[in-house]
Amino acid sequence: MRFELSQKFFFDAAHTLHREIEAEPSRRVHGHTYQVEVGIVGYRSEETGMVLDLGFLRRDIAVLRDELDHRLLDEVKELGTPTLENICVYISKRLPGLHGAASLHYVKVWRDSVGDSCTLRLG
Ligand SMILES: Nc1nc2c(c(=O)[nH]1)N=C([C@H](O)[C@H](O)COP(=O)(O)OP(=O)(O)OP(=O)(O)O)CN2
Ligand SMILES: [Zn+2]
16 A cells, blocks of 8 residues: 655745746745645555654754745755745755655645645656
8 A cells, every 4th residue: 555645834935036027026035935745655664554754754844944944045055046846846855865665756835825836746
């Protein structure tokens, strides 16, 4: 049996974005609350009854969250242009070595205030 588990978190951050439309407000430094959900898949250990103790995932998330929360995303190394797409990629690269039989399945980033979202599916 293959299981899917998920964990949500959020971070608050500022950014600028150069766009062809709605250009002026996006170009100025402004902030968003970014909601994130990461999904993992894997097989349950008979010994523990778990695919992965979610405490390990939350520990890894806490490290990467600190790299994004209350930051100017334009300045975060290796993120690139601070779009939803690039934030998904960044988060996926920060959660590479999940423990045991689990692997990263998807990263979803969304902003309730704007009503948009982006999902990166892996594997
Ligand atoms: N493919 C993508 N398209 C767009 C992205 C993106 O990440 N990927 N991002 C944006 C804007 O950031 C988004 O629309 C929000 O617009 P913004 O000017 O940043 O803020 P708003 O004033 O619209 O939202 P508030 O949070 O209400 O201030 C566009 N396209
Ligand atoms: Zn924005």
